Amino acid sequence: MREDTGAQGPAASRLWAPEGPLDVRATLAPLQHGPGDPTLRWMPDGAWRAVRLAAGPATVRLSVVPGAAREVAAGATRQADPRDARLGGTTRGTLLDPQRGDQIRLDAWGPGAQAALEAAPAWLGRDDDWTDFDAPGFHERLPESVRATRRVRLGLKLPHGGGVLDTLTAIILEQRVTGLEAHYAWARLVTRFGERAPGHVVVSRGGPGHRPTTGTAAVPPRAGAAVALMLPPTGAAWRAIPSWEWHAARVDASRRNTLVAAAERESAWHRLEAGVPTRPGAVELAALERALRSLPGVGVWTAAETLQRTHGAPDHVSFGDFHVAHLVGQALTGRRVDDAGMERLLAPWAGHRQRVVRLLYASGAKNPSYGPRLAPQDHRRH
Numbered sequence: 001m002r003e004d005t006g007a008q009g010p011a012a013s014r015l016w017a018p019e020g021p022l023d024v025r026a027t028l029a030p031l032q033h034g035p036g037d038p039t040l041r042w043m044p045d046g047a048w049r050a051v052r053l054a055a056g057p058a059t060v061r062l063s064v065v066p067g068a069a070r071e072v073a074a075g076a077t078r079q080a081d082p083r084d085a086r087l088g089g090t091t092r093g094t095l096l097d098p099q100r101g102d103q104i105r106l107d108a109w110g111p112g113a114q115a116a117l118e119a120a121p122a123w124l125g126r127d128d129d130w131t132d133f134d135a136p137g138f139h140e141r142l143p144e145s146v147r148a149t150r151r152v153r154l155g156l157k158l159p160h161g162g163g164v165l166d167t168l169t170a171i172i173l174e175q176r177v178t179g180l181e182a183h184y185a186w187a188r189l190v191t192r193f194g195e196r197a198p199g200h201v202v203v204s205r206g207g208p209g210h211r212p213t214t215g216t217a218a219v220p221p222r223a224g225a226a227v228a229l230m231l232p233p234t235g236a237a238w239r240a241i242p243s244w245e246w247h248a249a250r251v252d253a254s255r256r257n258t259l260v261a262a263a264e265r266e267s268a269w270h271r272l273e274a275g276v277p278t279r280p281g282a283v284e285l286a287a288l289e290r291a292l293r294s295l296p297g298v299g300v301w302t303a304a305e306t307l308q309r310t311h312g313a314p315d316h317v318s319f320g321d322f323h324v325a326h327l328v329g330q331a332l333t334g335r336r337v338d339d340a341g342m343e344r345l346l347a348p349w350a351g352h353r354q355r356v357v358r359l360l361y362a363s364g365a366k367n368p369s370y371g372p373r374l375a376p377q378d379h380r381r382h
Contacts, residue, residue, distance in 0.1 A: 010061070010109055010113070010199070011109050011110065011113040011114075012113040012114050013105065013107045014117050015103045015104070015105055015106070016103060016120070016124075018098055018121075018124065018125070019098065019126075020155075021098075021154045021155040022096040022157065023096075023153070023155030023157075024062070024096060024124065025047075026153075026156050026362070027124055027158075027159055028062075028124065028159060030159060030161075030308060030309050031049070031161045033182070033187075034179065034182070034184075035183075036183060036187045037187060037190075038190045038194065038230035039166075039190060039197075039229070039232055041227075041229055046062050046063030046064065046105075047061070047062045047063075050197035050229050051116060051162070051163060051166070051231070052112075052163065052166060052231055052232065052234070053112040054115070054270065055112040056110060056112035056115075057195070057197070058108050058109065058110040058111070058112035058113050058115065058198060059108065059199040059229060060120050061106070062106060062123075063104070063107070064103075064104065065104065066101075067097075067100040067103075095155050096155070104121075106120050106121075108120075109197075110197070110198025122159070122160035122161075122162070122278070123160065123161050124157065125158060125312070126160075127279045128159075128314075129279065133150075133352045134150070138352070141348060141349070143331075143332060145331060145332075145363050146356055146359045146360065148363070149360075149363040153359065156358065156362055158308070158354070158355070158358065159309065160311055160312045162273065162310055163232075163310060164269040164270075165235060165263070165266055165269045167306050167309045167310050168298075168302070168306050169232065169233075169238060169259050169262060169263065170186050170232075171302050171305045171306050171309075172255055172262060172298070173185045173251065173255060173259065174305070175258075175297075175301075181250055184249070184250065185249040185251050188248070188249045189233070189241065189249050189251075190230050190232055190233065192245065193238070194232050194233045197228070197229040197230055197231050199229075202227070234266070238259060238263035239264065254297065255297075258296065261295055261297065272288065272291055273310075276288065276311065280311055282315065282351070285307060285313050285315075288311065289303045289316070292306060300319050300320055301321055304317060304354075305318055308354060315350065315351050315352060315353050315354055316353075316354055317342070317343075317346060317353045317357055318357075319342070322338070322339075323367065324342070325342040327360060327361070327365060327367050328345060329341055329342060330365065330366075330367055331360045331365035336367070
């Protein structure tokens with residue numbers, strides 16, 4: 001894999017050091033909608049993200065400047081509590097520790113470059129405050145599996161990724177379908193109707209360790225194929241997509257109509273986002289949720305999945321997703337539960353329920369499989 005950013009260097013750059021340990025890949029992971037997401041790509045020199053900001057579009061490269069950064073080169077490291085083999089989780093990539101002098105270098109291109117440099121640390125959890133969660137009175141009431149995972153995953157943060165419209169459109173595509181189908185639709189529509197990111201960033205996939213993707217994946221399977229870093233479509237571009245293109249992307253009429261309705265409110269989302277403080281509290285997040293759910297077709301699951309990514313919402317759980325409920329029930333009680341059961345289980349940790357869920361996923365807990373995986377449905381020839 002290689003990068004081609006054109007002849008010109010970045011329009012703006014800065015160094016940023018987190019306040020504590022930071023797992024860059026795990027923190028940014030929720031902002032990537034599948035491995036073929038054209039708006040966020042991992043390259044040998046770090047993560048590249050294309051965003052639309054009020055100041056204009058921008059491309060940002062987030063790369064590690066190590067003091068003595070711990071590189072996890074051969075796949076993964078595991079730190080487990082000896083009392084429970086399930087605990088610990090897996091960290092891939094580079095774990096930053098500012099006490100060793102580790103920093104993040106931020107390089108940006110495009111009209112919104114300076115604004116993007118100011119926003120990027122929030123993507124990496126700068127505004128995610130775990131103080132109350134780690135307070136003795138609260139921490140001691142957590143399940144042992146969550147406490148143990150927190151001890152070894154201090155670098156896991158909740159990202160404040162911004163971009164309400166861009167995130168909302170991606171999440172709407174994930175409603176009621178498999179992740180594979182949703183990621184295919186996102187990658188196809190962004191690639192066809194988005195814009196090339198500032199800096200002319202192109203990825204050439206291939207080389208050592210490259211695994212060609214399957215024919216159903218969003219990224220072309222041919223090794224060495226050039227893949228551009230793309231900005232998500234504007235509201236106007238989403239509205240202008242013809243019906244046959246939605247069909248080719250395997251997007252049904254219900255999701256299409258909801259997404260187009262969201263795109264019609266583009267200016268409202270921008271105004272709403274501009275009025276939210278840097279570290280929103282429960283009141284501000286509740287107001288954002290009400291605004292999102294005022295859109296027909298957006299329910300509790302879509303609002304929660306959006307706010308988890310745009311504002312690092314610590315208490316917004318993805319109710320309506322049976323996979324999440326099953327995992328929480330399995331991890332905490334040894335058996336699957338439904339949404340009502342998950343709500344009861346998480347009630348003692350109100351205010352931080354999504355933190356608990358995220359740590360349960362990071363612990364390595366898994367749902368048992370009882371049958372074949374759901375196969376994606378391709379209706380393009382119907």
